[in-house]
Amino acid sequence: MKKNLREEHGIEIVETKPIEDKELVFLEGFPDVGLVGTIVTSYLIDKLGLEEVGYINAELLPPIIAVREERLKELLRIYRGGKIVAIISDIPLPASLAKPMAYTLMNWAKSKEPELFISLSGLPEPNRLNIDKPGVFVLGCKPELTERLVRVNGVNKFKEGFIAGVKGMLLREGWKLNVNTAIVLAQSHYNYPDPGAAAEIVLYLSKLLKLEVDVAPLLESAEELKxxxxxxxxxxxxxxxGVQKAKELELPPVYL
Amino acid sequence: MERKPLWRIILDEVRRMEAEVNKMEEEIFKMIKEAEGMRKCITPLYNLYESGDEVILTADLPGANKEEIELVAGEDYFKIEAPCRSPVRKIQEGRYILHVRLPVKIDPETIRARYKEGVLEVVAKKKITGYKIKVE
Structure with a gap:
């Protein structure tokens, strides 16, 4: 059964297999800093054996269709397995799509009454080459959520800075719509794929969501992935x- | 005919410029992929920046072997070449080739380089060509 749930701002979210459960955990891994979110999400899709259950289409996406093993694939796909819903994209979202995508996606997610909506990303770290174990930082759209997420040992609160692009806008929409929305970031190369940073987020999510995922294969295939x-x-x-992502290297101004 | 408001004119101009930039970047992607296809070479991702009295180049060279990286430097350029092997398929994917013109002259004798987790970092001191002047 195909169920078209949202069609706003030229964005259409289609569930080819309806997602009807509540209290799900949404993981978003659109490409950005170090492709960290994309690597984490695709790794979890593979290792947890998530099933493709839908896709997102948008007028502002380029007219491209992907082909994998002789099969057509939508560019933005939704996967599901157990309580996890993963959203992934084969292309970076155009800057002009960041706000309407965040608005439409969060309204759709809210209709599912989720337990959590988590964006996954890299935190640009110019000194990344000297860091063997990248730090993980978390931020919830409200302080109580941040406190809950930081209970997992070894993670830090994201205290100050900017979050640009669709991930920043998802946090904003989640905050406004009162959806438990958060972002998890790992220190990462800015514009080199960073499987090492992704592995730290996989470890964090394994503890937070009680998933059984081994990160060793991810680290072993790091060079091939890159x-x-x-x-x-x-x-x-x-x-x-286009979305001023380099702004994440700056701190917000302080007015004394 | 009704005249467009100023904000509309500015917005249209910004969009036109965005489209121009996208077109230029698409041309660059096309050139990179054509060159890679024809010459079996790979243009690595890289960053070049100045920090204080140093010029720093980093290049992402996954699948390279430290012993096989050829780094040549002049006063105003770095040239890097290295075979790239797929760690999984164990075949040579091609050869990394990167030739970068530097924004300022460097002293090649000060260059140091390291290769860690697939990333090559090259650091060189800027060549001092000016005179120190006392500020009064």
Whole structure:
């Protein structure tokens, strides 16, 4: 059964297999800093054996369709398995799509009454080459949620800074719509794919959501992943200019 | 005919410029992929920046071997070449080739380089060509 739930701002969210449960955990891994969110989400889709249950189409997306193993694939896909719903994209979202996508996606997620909606990303770290174990930072759209997320040992609160692009807008929409929305970031190369940073987030999510996922295969295939993701990273770098992603390297101004 | 308001004119101009930039970037992607296809070379992702009295280049070279990286430097350029092997398929994917013109002259004798987790970092001191002047 195909169920079209949202069609706003030229964005259509289609459930090819309806998602009717509540208290789900949504994970969003659109490409941005170090492709960290994308690597985490695709790794979990593979390792947890999530099933494709829908897709997102938008007028502002380029007219492209992906082909994998002789099969057509939508660019933005939704996967489901147990309580996890994962959203992934094969292309970076155009800057002009950040706000309408966040609005439509969060309204759709709210209709599912989720337990959590988590964006996954890299935190640009110019000194990344000297860091062997990237730090993980969490931020909820409200302080109580941040406190809950930081209870997992070894993670830090994201205290100050900017979050640009669709991930920042998702936090904003979740905050406004009172959906438990958060972002999890790992210190990462800005414009090189960073499987090492992704592995730290996988470890964090395993503890937070009680998932049984081994990160060893991810670390073992890190170089191969970096090779395969070079073109996506190059295009994502271009998109990041459009949403002022480099702003994440700055701190908000302080007025004394 | 009704005249467009100023804000509309500015917005249209910004969109036109955005489209121009996208077109130029698409041309660059096309050139990179054509060159890679024809010459079996790979243009690595890289960053070049100045920090204080140093010029720093980092290049993402996954699948390279430290012993096989050829780094040549002049006063105003870095040239990097290295075979790239797929760690999983164990075949040579191509050869990384990167030739970067530097924004300022460097002293090649000060260059140091390291390769860690697939990323090559090259650091060089800027060449001092000016005179120190006392401020009164």
């Amino acid at each position: 090779l395969r993701l070079r073109d996506l990273m190059r295009r994502t770098d271009q998109m990041m200019h």
